[in-house]
Amino acid sequence: MTEKRLLVVHTGGTIGMVPGAHGLEPANGFEALMRQRLGERLDTLPAFELVELAPLIDSAELLPAQWRTIADAVVTRYDEYDGFVVLHGTDTMAYTASALSFMLQGLDKPVIVTGSQIPLSRARNDAEGHLLAALALAAHEKIHEVGLYFNGRLLRGNRAVKVDASALAAFDSPNYPPLGEVGIDIRLREDLLLPVASRAFTLPAFDNTAVAVLRLFPGIGSALLQAVLSQPGLKALILQSYGVGNAPVTAPGLLETLEAAVAQGTLVVNLTQCPRGAVAASTYATGSALAQAGVIGGADLTVEAAFAKLHWLLAMGNTPAQAAALMQRPLCGEQRGH
């Protein structure tokens, strides 16, 4: 294990932040801090090198176009290393982990995305444990996918969601069991891990304006929906509906607006706003009407995974019909099959 070589890609985020004039801000030179803080605990882990994005990004500012830059940092050095750790802010970590999973299909090495709620620069932090565990996981021969490690658990990257703004247990994967637990030992659920597939890395140029998300609320009308749909460059809309996929379909103009958008080639995907569970739009009349209007059911995808998947499918040049078909089947473990 100690002969392996790992690459750490530092993109920004709390894990590497230091206090600035207006609060925590990204800082260069993380490798020195990491080696100083982890000291001889690194001796039992594989050797690593670290590259930093320039500039480092607070992930709240991260754009879809930058997913490609992060993937590129892995792909251009893919053959030189045995595994990869991507350090990222927690705010949009689940989006980036999802996007990486689509771009890096057919991985035969681990890519472990992690970050922390408290910076490594603070005396008491959750960063040290995350770094040590992520390095160990990135050297694990059984992992061939993008995982997200946080607070003792390895989650599938495209199933993960940030569920807590304040607690150290900040991530969960509500519709899929953890891939592993890191306690006294590393225990992986090998039955859940993705098998090795043929390498199919594709890093398209993402259009930041292509996908939007609209959460339904009591009283929503067609004017707001129309406003969102008229955003320049919009090609797909995620509609976060109620429960198993229901919407106020008798609201004046709502269904007609959706029908018109679908007819013009906009993909509309129905996801539940419940933290857990899946869309089964034909259960209620209010859901069936959406399906009849051409809205696609997004099964048990997280919003983050659906957002990244739509971006990826569109950036890859799929037609609306092709993208609609691919939204309804798993490509890399992001949603349940039929």
Ligand code: ASP
């Ligand atoms: N704003 C930070 C970020 O996402 C929060 C964090 O890393 O926890 O970059």
